[in-house]
Amino acid sequence: MPKYKALISYDGSSFSGWQSQINSLSVQDLIEKALATILRVPMEIIGSGRTDAGVHALGQVGHFITEKEIETEKVLYSLNSLLPKEIRILDISEAPEDFHARYSATGKIYHYHLHLDPIMDPFKRKYALHLQHKLDIAELKAAASLFVGTHDFSSFANQQSQGSASLDAVRTLHRLDVIEQPGGIRLEFEGTGFLYKMVRNIVGTLLEVGGGKRLSHEIPYILSAKDRKKAGRAAEPHGLFLVKVFYS
Amino acid sequence: MPKYKALISYDGSSFSGWQSQINSLSVQDLIEKALATILRVPMEIIGSGRTDAGVHALGQVGHFITEKEIETEKVLYSLNSLLPKEIRILDISEAPEDFHARYSATGKIYHYHLHLDPIMDPFKRKYALHLQHKLDIAELKAAASLFVGTHDFSSFANQQSQGSASLDAVRTLHRLDVIEQPGGIRLEFEGTGFLYKMVRNIVGTLLEVGGGKRLSHEIPYILSAKDRKKAGRAAEPHGLFLVKVFYS
Numbered sequence: 001m002p003k004y005k006a007l008i009s010y011d012g013s014s015f016s017g018w019q020s021q022i023n024s025l026s027v028q029d030l031i032e033k034a035l036a037t038i039l040r041v042p043m044e045i046i047g048s049g050r051t052d053a054g055v056h057a058l059g060q061v062g063h064f065i066t067e068k069e070i071e072t073e074k075v076l077y078s079l080n081s082l083l084p085k086e087i088r089i090l091d092i093s094e095a096p097e098d099f100h101a102r103y104s105a106t107g108k109i110y111h112y113h114l115h116l117d118p119i120m121d122p123f124k125r126k127y128a129l130h131l132q133h134k135l136d137i138a139e140l141k142a143a144a145s146l147f148v149g150t151h152d153f154s155s156f157a158n159q160q161s162q163g164s165a166s167l168d169a170v171r172t173l174h175r176l177d178v179i180e181q182p183g184g185i186r187l188e189f190e191g192t193g194f195l196y197k198m199v200r201n202i203v204g205t206l207l208e209v210g211g212g213k214r215l216s217h218e219i220p221y222i223l224s225a226k227d228r229k230k231a232g233r234a235a236e237p238h239g240l241f242l243v244k245v246f247y248s
Numbered sequence: 249m250p251k252y253k254a255l256i257s258y259d260g261s262s263f264s265g266w267q268s269q270i271n272s273l274s275v276q277d278l279i280e281k282a283l284a285t286i287l288r289v290p291m292e293i294i295g296s297g298r299t300d301a302g303v304h305a306l307g308q309v310g311h312f313i314t315e316k317e318i319e320t321e322k323v324l325y326s327l328n329s330l331l332p333k334e335i336r337i338l339d340i341s342e343a344p345e346d347f348h349a350r351y352s353a354t355g356k357i358y359h360y361h362l363h364l365d366p367i368m369d370p371f372k373r374k375y376a377l378h379l380q381h382k383l384d385i386a387e388l389k390a391a392a393s394l395f396v397g398t399h400d401f402s403s404f405a406n407q408q409s410q411g412s413a414s415l416d417a418v419r420t421l422h423r424l425d426v427i428e429q430p431g432g433i434r435l436e437f438e439g440t441g442f443l444y445k446m447v448r449n450i451v452g453t454l455l456e457v458g459g460g461k462r463l464s465h466e467i468p469y470i471l472s473a474k475d476r477k478k479a480g481r482a483a484e485p486h487g488l489f490l491v492k493v494f495y496s
Contacts, residue, residue: 011370056371085373122259123304123375125333 002069005095006031008060010087012051013126013238018060019050027051027087031062034082038075039066048101048108048245052197054237056127059090061245063101099247107174107246109190110199113239114207116184128184129203129239133211137178137185140210144176144187146219147202154226156202157195158234169195169226176202197234205232250317253343254279256308259334260299261374261486266308267298275299275335279310282330286323287314296349296356296493300445302485304375307338309493311349347495355422355494357438358447361487362455364432376432377487383458385426385433391457391464392424392435395450395471402474404450405443406482417443417474424450445482453480 008031016024020032028045035043045062072092079089098104113128115121120130154169173191187206189199205222208214214232222230256279264272268280276293283291293310320340327337346352361376363369368378402417421439435454437447453470456462462480470478 009370011373080367085368086370088367088370090367119328119336119338120333122257122334122336125259127371 001065001067003063003065003095003097003099004070004072005093005099005101006045006062006064006089007091008057008062008087009090010057010060011126012054012056014086015053017051017053017055018047018057027057027060028062030083030087031079031089034079035064035075037082038078039070041067046101048105049194049242050196051240051242052200052237055240055242056238057242059244060242061101061105061247063095063099101245104247105193105245106248107190107192108194109188109243109246110194111241111243112187112189112199112203112235113181113241114184114187121183124183126238127241129236131184131207135207135210136212137210139212139216140206141178143206143209143214143216143219144178146216147176147223148173151223152226153195153198153223155222155228155231156198156205157228158197158201159228171195171198199240200234200237201228201231203235203239207235208232249313249315251311251313251343251345251347252318252320253341253347253349254293254310254312254337255339256305256310257336257338258305258308259374260302260304262334263301265299265301265303266295266305275305275308276310278331278335279327279337282327283312283323285330286326287318289315294349296353297442297490298444299488299490300448300485303488303490304486305490307492308490309349309353309495311343311347349493352495353441353493354496355438355440356442357436357491357494358442359489359491360435360437360447360451360483361429361489362432362435369431372431374486375489377484379432379455381459383455384460385458387460387464388454388458389426391454391462391467392426394464394467395424396421399471400474401443401446401471403470403476403479404446404453405476406445406449407476419443419446447488448482448485449476449479451483451487455483456480 010027016026018027020026020028031045032043045064048061076089076092115124115128115130150172152169153171157169171193175190177188179186209216258275264274266275268274268276279293280291293312296309324337324340363372363376363378398420400417401419405417419439419441423438425436427434457464
């Protein structure tokens with residue numbers, strides 16, 4: 001049966017996240033409902049991974065299987081007509097039979113935006129975390145560099161992944177760049193894969209370092225402890241963007 | 249009595265505009281209410297001009313008069329604590345006795361954002377007009393240049409100003425630049441003053457030119473007709489930003 005890959009962008013502010021959940025409004029639910037309306041059969045779309053409530057996506061990827069071939073341009077147009085404006089399907093293309101949005105992914109890029117001006121920009125209130133205390137950016141950068149490489153990230157993974165064997169928590173972070181931008185900074189994460197809440201837990205820990213509550217040289221010890229309780233709290237979801245999913 | 253100047257930014261999406269109106273939620277109302285709570289007396293704030301429902305501001309200016317001197321830093325902080333996050337007071341400073349946010353203004357900058365990609369960016373849905381038809385940007389630029397200079401803008405002013413004498417509709421537009429930006433263009437207006445709905449009426453007319461419904465060389469005739477009915481319809485409010493108000 002034909003398989004399709006969809007590129008999806010959404011403002012996560014008013015959704016319960018990507019994944020279907022009981023009694024909530026998820027991006028996946030809305031896309032599945034719109035697809036079912038167009039194709040007149042129940043539809044499922046599998047995402048590259050879940051994003052939490054409030055987390056945004058510039059380039060989420062999903063795949064779906066249809067009974068027969070579809071006209072991708074027409075379905076793209078119809079989907080965007082049916083979906084709320086917070087969600088846009090940017091592209092639909094045919095995918096190889098063995099393609100899987102989640103299991104075929106070879107890497108991802110996430111960005112986390114921090115607004116550091118004393119007064120929040122009203123246009124960024126849903127798209128960046130506002131920090132009102134002073135941030136030691138040099139120390140934050142030093143800490144960020146210690147996450148780069150291949151590590152067991154158990155200390156930065158929330159329960160959903162923590163039940164699994166230790167090997168499962170090994171991921172490679174290719175880069176964690178701290179980029180200055182108007183009003184604040186952007187943390188750019190690129191890696192082979194990310195555990196549940198890993199980016200937000202790393203950001204939360206980095207903010208504790210930048211705020212003087214921890215020292216950057218504690219990071220290797222937190223990593224080697226493989227204990228979620230040793231790391232900082234998850235940073236709020238609204239600063240986080242899933243930017244890109246890579247496939248080989 | 250001491251007079252203060254406030255610099256204000258707001259996301260106009262959920263307000264009825266700047267100006268107080270019966271049975272509506274205006275930015276002015278909310279700031280006056282917050283000021284009254286802090287200073288414990290009824291307060292009035294006069295803006296540089298009204299912005300319509302849905303129009304945004306990066307640098308609206310208002311003035312208010314108090315019975316005695318206030319600590320500007322403290323009032324700034326308290327205002328931002330009381331106001332919804334869509335509205336931020338960016339600065340409060342003492343103003344000369346003869347300062348008036350509206351009558352002392354010597355010029356303004358407005359920006360109007362157009363998104364031209366076939367698929368709307370979900371993060372711009374409230375901050376740019378989405379055009380789905382093709383736009384002839386060269387023709388639009390040619391038409392835009394014909395607005396620059398000193399003209400009677402009666403044909404581009406809605407009723408609120410149209411009742412007044414012809415002399416009142418003479419304004420100088422210093423520039424109307426068409427700037428390309430990711431996903432579309434931005435129209436930058438800088439002038440001595442703007443009549444009611446003038447920017448949106450000019451944008452609406454420019455879009456008719458860019459869409460092939462009018463020719464750029466009609467603009468001088470529309471201007472000289474001094475007749476609102478000769479120009480195009482007002483462009484939607486959500487693409488418009490009041491960027492800066494100038495004072496001598």
